[in-house]
Amino acid sequence: MEPRTRAEAGCSPPAAPRCPQSGDGSKDVEEKSNINIIALVGNEQVNEDTDNGDLPAYVSAFIEKEVGNDLKSLKKLDKLIEQMTENKMQLEEQVLTISSEIPKRIQSALKNAEESKQFLNQFLEQETHLFSSINSHLLTAQPWMEDLGAMINQIEEIERHLAYLKWISQIEELSDNIQQYLMTNNVPEAASTLVYMAELDIKLQESSCTHLLAFMRATVKFWHKILKDKLTSDFEEILAQLHWPFITPPQSQTVGLSRPASGPEIYSNLETLFCQLLKLQTSDELLTEPKQLPEKYCLPASPSVILPIQIMLTPLQKRFRYHFRGNRQTNVISKPEWYLAQVLMWIGNHTQFLDEKIQPILDKVGPSVNARLEFSRGLMMLVLEKLAADIPCLLYDDNLFCHLVDEVLLFERELHSVYGYPGTFANCMHILSEETCFQRWLTVERKFALQKMDSMLSSEAAWISQYKDITDVDEMKVPDCAETFMTLLLVITDRYKNLPTASRKLQFLELQKDLVDDFRIRLTQVMKEESRASLGFRYCAILNAVNYISTVLADWADNVFFLQLQQAALEVFAESNTLSKLQLGQLASMESSVFDDMINLLERLKHDMLTRQVDHVFREVKEAAKLYKKERWLSLPSQAEQAVMSLSSSACPLLLTLRDRSLQLEQQLCFSLFKIFWQMLVEKLDVYIYQEIILANHFNEGGAAQLQFDMTRNLFPLFSHYCKRPENYFKHVKEACIVLNLNVGSALLLKDVLQSASGQPSATAALNEVGIYKLAQQDVEILLNLRTNWPNTGK
Numbered sequence: 145m146e147p148r149t150r151a152e153a154g155c156s157p158p159a160a161p162r163c164p165q166s167g168d169g170s171k172d173v174e175e176k177s178n179i180n181i182i183a184l185v186g187n188e189q190v191n192e193d194t195d196n197g198d199l200p201a202y203v204s205a206f207i208e209k210e211v212g213n214d215l216k217s218l219k220k221l222d223k224l225i226e227q228m229t230e231n232k233m234q235l236e237e238q239v240l241t242i243s244s245e246i247p248k249r250i251q252s253a254l255k256n257a258e259e260s261k262q263f264l265n266q267f268l269e270q271e272t273h274l275f276s277s278i279n280s281h282l283l284t285a286q287p288w289m290e291d292l293g294a295m296i297n298q299i300e301e302i303e304r305h306l307a308y309l310k311w312i313s314q315i316e317e318l319s320d321n322i323q324q325y326l327m328t329n330n331v332p333e334a335a336s337t338l339v340y341m342a343e344l345d346i347k348l349q350e351s352s353c354t355h356l357l358a359f360m361r362a363t364v365k366f367w368h369k370i371l372k373d374k375l376t377s378d379f380e381e382i383l384a385q386l387h388w389p390f391i392t393p394p395q396s397q398t399v400g401l402s403r404p405a406s407g408p409e410i411y412s413n414l415e416t417l418f419c420q421l422l423k424l425q426t427s428d429e430l431l432t433e434p435k436q437l438p439e440k441y442c443l444p445a446s447p448s449v450i451l452p453i454q455i456m457l458t459p460l461q462k463r464f465r466y467h468f469r470g471n472r473q474t475n476v477i478s479k480p481e482w483y484l485a486q487v488l489m490w491i492g493n494h495t496q497f498l499d500e501k502i503q504p505i506l507d508k509v510g511p512s513v514n515a516r517l518e519f520s521r522g523l524m525m526l527v528l529e530k531l532a533a534d535i536p537c538l539l540y541d542d543n544l545f546c547h548l549v550d551e552v553l554l555f556e557r558e559l560h561s562v563y564g565y566p567g568t569f570a571n572c573m574h575i576l577s578e579e580t581c582f583q584r585w586l587t588v589e590r591k592f593a594l595q596k597m598d599s600m601l602s603s604e605a606a607w608i609s610q611y612k613d614i615t616d617v618d619e620m621k622v623p624d625c626a627e628t629f630m631t632l633l634l635v636i637t638d639r640y641k642n643l644p645t646a647s648r649k650l651q652f653l654e655l656q657k658d659l660v661d662d663f664r665i666r667l668t669q670v671m672k673e674e675s676r677a678s679l680g681f682r683y684c685a686i687l688n689a690v691n692y693i694s695t696v697l698a699d700w701a702d703n704v705f706f707l708q709l710q711q712a713a714l715e716v717f718a719e720s721n722t723l724s725k726l727q728l729g730q731l732a733s734m735e736s737s738v739f740d741d742m743i744n745l746l747e748r749l750k751h752d753m754l755t756r757q758v759d760h761v762f763r764e765v766k767e768a769a770k771l772y773k774k775e776r777w778l779s780l781p782s783q784a785e786q787a788v789m790s791l792s793s794s795a796c797p798l799l800l801t802l803r804d805r806s807l808q809l810e811q812q813l814c815f816s817l818f819k820i821f822w823q824m825l826v827e828k829l830d831v832y833i834y835q836e837i838i839l840a841n842h843f844n845e846g847g848a849a850q851l852q853f854d855m856t857r858n859l860f861p862l863f864s865h866y867c868k869r870p871e872n873y874f875k876h877v878k879e880a881c882i883v884l885n886l887n888v889g890s891a892l893l894l895k896d897v898l899q900s901a902s903g904q905p906s907a908t909a910a911l912n913e914v915g916i917y918k919l920a921q922q923d924v925e926i927l928l929n930l931r932t933n934w935p936n937t938g939k
Contacts, residue, residue, distance in 0.1 A: 311348075311356055315341070315363055322367050331375065335423040338367050342427035361431075368427040375424070376455055379417040385410055389459050390493045415505050421452040422509055435525065437532055441578050442644075443570040449522045450513060453502075457522040460490055464526045477534055480548050484555040487523050491563055494519060520565050527555075531575045539584050546588050552576065553639055560642070567642060577648050586655060589636065593659055596632055600625045601666060607685035621814040626689035629663055630696050641705055646712035653709055653738060660693065660742045668749060678753075678760045679805065684812035687753045691817050694746040701737030710738050754817065758824045761805045765829060768797035773837050777847030778932060785846070789853045802829075802862055822866055826873045834876035838884075839926065845933040848884035855881055875918035882915050883927040888935060890914065895928050 210224060318341045325334035345360045434448045449457070467474040468483045476482065495516055502515040531552070538544040552572045559565045576585060600606060606625040633656055640652040667686050674683040700706055737743075771794035783789060791799075810818050833855075843851065855877050863870035871878045886894065894910055898921055901907040907921055916924060 308353065308356060312359065314344070315360055318344075319363050319367065322371075326370070326374075331371070331420055332423075334367075335371060335375075335420050338364070338371060339423050339426055341367070342430050345430060346426075364427055365431050368424060368431055372421075372424055372428070372451075375417055375421050378413075379421060379452065379455055382410060382414050382417060383456065386414070388456065389463075389490070390497065393489075393493055411501065414501070418452045418502070418505050419509060421455065422450060425451050435529075437528060441528075441532065441574050443528075443574050444568060444644075446521070446570060449518050453515065453518045453522060457519065460523065461526060464523075468530060477537055478544055478547070480531075480534070481551045483530060484527065484551055487527055488555065488558060488563075490523060491516075491520055491559075495563070516563070517565065517569070520559070520563060521569060524559075524565070524570060527572065528570060528575055531572060535575065535581050539581065542588050542591065545584060546592060549576065549585060549588070549639075556642060567644075571644075573643050577643055577645065582648060582651075586651060589639075589652075590655055590658070593632060593636070593655075594662070597629065597659070597663060597666065600628045601670070607682050609685075619815060620692050620695075621685075621688045621812070622692045623685040623689050626692050630693060633659065637705070646709065647716070649709055650713055650716065653706075653713075657739070657742055660697070660739075661745070663693070664690070664742070664745060664749065671749075671753060675756065678756045679808060679812075681812060683753070683757075684809070687750065687757075687817060688812075688814050690746050690750045690753070691814060694743050694750065697739040697743050697746070698737075701739050701743075706738055713738060750817075754821055754824065757809070757821060758828065761801075761809075761825055762828050762832075764801050764805065765798060765825075766832065768801040769832075769837070772798055773840065775841075775847075775850075777841045777843045777851065780844065780846035780850050782844075782846040783849045789849070789857075791858050792850060792854050795854050795858065799858055799862065802859075806862065819866065822863060823873065826863060826870075830874045830876050833874075834880055838877070838880045839930070842930050842932050843884050844931075848881070848931070848933075852881040852885050879916050879919045880927055883919075883924055884931060886914065888933065891928060891931065892934075895925070898925055898928075 210220065318337055322334045322337050322341075325331070325337065341360075341364055345357075345364050348357055348360055351357060428451050429448055432448070437443060448454075464483065464486070466472065467486070469475060474482060498515040498519055506513050506515055535545075535548070538548060552575075556572055559571070560567060565571070576582060603624065607623045609621055610624055610627060612621075636652065636656055636659075640649055643649050643652070667690060671683065671686045674680060674686065677683060772792065775792060775794050806822060809821055813821060838851070841847075855874070856871065859877075860870045860874060863873065867873070883891075894914065897910045898907050901910075902921065911917075911919075911921065911924060919927075
């Protein structure tokens with residue numbers, strides 16, 4: 145029972161102090177009671193109380209709870225003791241069970257560990273034995289491995305020699321086959337075999353067998369030359385029968401496209417030889433280094449012109465070099481149009497033959513090759529070589545260089561538009577884009593543009609519109625200098641829009657912006673000279689010019705070409721960090737354009753000039769309104785006392801000034817500018833009449849009626865030609881007239897409402913009811929106080 149005793153000792157709390165007189169029976173009862181209490185209330189709570197040293201207090205509280213002060217509750221004591229005894233037995237059984245299982249588990253674990261240790265020792269012994277066996281085997285096998293490695297190396301070397309001999313044998317076999325085909329005049333098979341040999345040559349390029357590569361290349365070159373010479377000779381003979389090349393225009397060609405007696409046979413032979421020459425294309429590209437201009441011209445990569453077309457181009461290349469190189473009279477550096485026109489003529493002369501006779505052959509063979517474009521590419525290389533040679537000689541002669549650029553641009557335009565030459569192929573713009581040449585082009589372009597600007601501004605007709613007598617065309621009233629300047633910018637755009645790179649186009653765009661800014665400065669200078677006569681013809685013409693340039697630039701900003709340049713500029717600015725994130729975002733979202741800076745400056749100049757004109761007219765109006773300001777509004781007869789209302793005589797100078805200046809500027813300014821002008825003028829006039837005439841006077845009934853008649857029947861109608869409801873632009877004056885001309889009852893009622901409901905919605909509603917929307921409540925009260933026709937209330 146040792147485990148039981150140990151469990152009891154572990155689970156029993158310290159016994160509470162007891163009287164010495166207590167016997168064993170009371171001791172047993174107390175111990176049972178403590179154990180049963182533990183069993184009943186749970187180990188955690190009792191242990192916690194034990195740790196706190198408060199078990200006696202807890203037991204007392206438990207007895208107090210179960211028994212209390214009621215002696216009758218002692219009847220429950222037997223049942224409570226019985227229940228606690230049962231719980232104690234259950235706990236003892238659990239302790240015994242756990243105490244008996246733990247040693248068995250420990251014993252099993254020790255046994256397993258012992259067995260594992262034995263197995264590990266066995267494995268270590270086996271490993272030691274195997275290690276010694278392997279070392280012994282390796283020592284024994286080492287000589288064998290050395291002998292075997294030497295034999296493997298010999299075998300590999302023999303295999304390489306065998307492969308090398310197989311390649312040589314295959315090359316010699318193909319070479320013998322070509323020779324046999326040629327001996328039997330079987331050229332197509334010989335050409336096919338050469339194609340296969342050339343493909344093998346390409347495959348061998350990664351090999352390090354230099355002698356084998358050289359042997360292969362020499363063999364391909366040998367047979368390629370023989371086949372090419374034979375086929376070229378036969379092909380040139382057929383072309384000669386067709387009178388190739390066609391020097392005269394197609395309309396005057398008697399042979400070539402016409403069908404001679406032996407026509408079908410000639411064209412059949414032409415097709416056969418053309419296809420056989422096409423087979424030599426692979427070996428020709430392998431052996432022939434294509435002619436290339438220096439890298440500084442940045443020509444796009446392109447395959448060689450197909451071999452048959454190269455042969456067809458040969459006589460034309462000879463003619464070109466004969467006439468346009470050396471000391472020939474046709475080789476004049478100041479006449480680039482001669483060789484450019486010659487090349488265009490050759491392309492035009494041969495287009496029909498290439499499309500009708502050569503293109504069907506290419507379509508049968510399969511590769512997507514355009515005969516006319518191949519022919520044009522070959523001739524274009526002659527032009528590029530000629531330009532690359534000539535440009536350095538005339539780079540610093542402005543007139544010759546400018547003439548060359550003009551002719552090249554005309555040539556490019558016709559080549560692309562008439563003959564469909566793609567812009568992605570090598571063309572003259574690549575030569576002009578070379579750094580030295582391009583910078584010279586920019587300099588010359590700027591120089592001649594500035595000269596043109598000088599001449600257009602100094603012309604006698606600079607400020608006169610070309611279309612002044614045609615009203616439908618002359619809506620913008622554009623002076624000749626502005627029209628010529630924008631045409632100049634448009635021409636510059638046409639000249640550079642086909643440049644191959646966006647960076648070059650952006651440089652030209654900067655040139656255009658500089659020219660616009662220069663022209664704006666010149667206009668500003670002329671404007672300052674004319675500022676004393678701000679209503680004069682020339683001043684208005686300058687204003688029309690500024691407005692026209694700004695409008696056209698805004699239209700260009702939505703053009704696809706300039707939108708593409710904007711995207712390119714965005715990428716450049718993003719890389720160089722020259723713009724803020726906000727500006728980059730505006731460019732990217734198309735909120736701004738490449739011309740925004742120029743447009744903003746022009747709009748500012750336009751606004752300043754319009755303001756000066758408005759101020760000038762307004763000063764005249766104020767001068768003319770002096771008598772009208774002094775009108776005796778307080779003593780004018782009422783409307784009932786007059787047979788017919790008539791315009792105040794003192795208002796005539798004011799209205800005449802407005803009419804005359806409006807008509808003058810309507811004739812001299814374009815519609816959009818004049819609209820801004822009269823609206824600015826009316827805004828100032830409305831405030832002036834309201835503040836300087838109405839608020840500065842008192843009005844009797846007749847004065848208020850006369851003011852309303854002058855305004856609504858005379859002033860407002862002056863501007864009815866420009867809008868449907870001119871009174872809406874005189875809101876202060878119109879509403880002041882309404883207040884001054886209210887009948888007495890309505891005026892008294894309105895005055896009471898404003899005084900009693902100051903600042904309330906009801907006051908605003910009352911104002912709106914009589915037609916007052918612009919004036920504030922305080923303004924209306926001031927106007928009501930300007931009336932003198934109030935009834936005498938005795939106050």
